[in-house]
Amino acid sequence: MDLHSLSLSALQAQFRGGALTPLDALDALEKRISAVDGRVGGYLSLNRDRARAEAAAADVSLPLGGIPIAIKDVINVQGDPCTAASRILQGYTATYDATVVRKLRAAGAIPFGRVNMDEFAMGSSTENSALQRTANPWDLNRIPGGSSGGSAAVVAADEAFASLGSDTGGSIRQPAALCGCVGLKPTYGRVSRFGLIAFASSLDQIGPFTKTVEDSARVLNALAGKDPQDSTSLDLPVDDYTRLLGRDLKGVKLGMPKEYFIDGIDPQVDAAVRAAIRQYEALGAEIVEVSLPHTEYAVAVYYIIATAEASANLARYDGVRFGKRADDPRNLLDMYVRTRSEGFGEEVKRRIILGTYVLSSGYYDAYYLRAQKVRTLIRQDFTKAFEKVDALICPTSPEVAFKIGDRSGDPLKMYLADIFTIAANLAGNCGISLPCGFANVEGSRLPVGLQLLGKPMEEAKLLSIAHAYEQSTRWHKERPAL
């Protein structure tokens, strides 16, 4: 087996057994990146020299000792660019490490490479990046999903052992599903967001992309915990998220939300997910039908709340303190307006305008306040469902990866791609996507993702349920032909 195709855990075993060193791992990644990234387009930049210095000094006895981890271009790593794939932050150099980066380093990991994304994490295909196209490693004419499309593509293409992404409405789980890797969105507040460029602060959460569920648990072990720098991070004990891995599924109850098995799902996605559910039954889990009656309102609630918060968060890009400033401003207002108009891409402008509108005087109650109330009802749906079951099981995305360019020009259709992932952000639950099969479309073999949603703070249980299925299949061992 090639070194670059090892899982994080397998790589670590090699380090600890003395067969490989962290420098070998970096060499292998660099080689793999030069061989395939010209076609995949996942990486925006590589901090080779610093990573090599860190690898040479790595302590492989630490929990993630010597493991290189790719970072979505929305998380600050001191000395690296951090552009959120936007022209407005071109030339910006991070002046500090995000808390997740500090914690990865404390666990011995090496932040290596910046990966592409939709501009400011707004999108479901990574086509909104102002900097670069990223392709799906399984079919280079198709999108990798988004917004963390680069994070998913580099793991799926064996150009990274693991990566970090962020999930505001599905931006970790949907690209993981479309690229055939494991993507975990922790509970809102489980992982600090200090140093994450904010999109929608009541929804954003950082999480890992990995090749296996065990790797996901190990990275979460390093990331989780209260951070005084992020007042929304929760002051609750951090579990060992590998603790329940290997436990069988006897007595585990999984809920199939009937609203997530509807007309309009790609029949091959539906078939793969239903086969996974039968597999869970065969493994001893009990499957029951549950209802999340407000599901159909989740996308509408999300596009009000997320755009409202984004319009406020993105007010800071004004050309004063960092990033781009328009040339030769006539006055202060002209500087603000031209900096923002030249610096932001189309989708970002669209969302800022929508968010500004729903917060504006006269419309606040009708849109924003009403959306927040329906959000309460969506949360209550989950609370009630979790009284009956240990986790929910459903598709991650209603479809497989679509062709590059297929959705541009139809924002509403693009927004509906997130229909099964958005509610977990609104409710604050944890969720994971893992591979559960393939769809054959026009000669391509495209990954299908299975989504499991867990109660807030029950990541250990969620990961153990995901792990039991994964270990009974071979989907996670499949690799794209690149």
Place this chain on the structure above:
Amino acid sequence: MSAELNVRHTAQLARLELTDAEAEKFQSQLNQVLGYVRKLEEVDVSGVEPTAHSSQVHNVFREDASREWFTPEVALSNAPRQANQLFIVPKVLE
């Protein structure tokens, strides 16, 4: 709810200037999105409290004490223009 979004006016509030082509395109796309979100009118929300965020954490305080933080040089290191440890912007008052 009514879809009376005036894209140009709202863009101005957000300090954005749109080209004619952008304004026309956004107007029609956002009218469509607002048409979609109007389905929230169907939901009975009487007596329902709004949710601002899901973690139920409120009023988080820290010690009011000074800490090591960015030096002025670091804080200014990404400034488009700077002088005398200050951010420089176009003149505000004539």
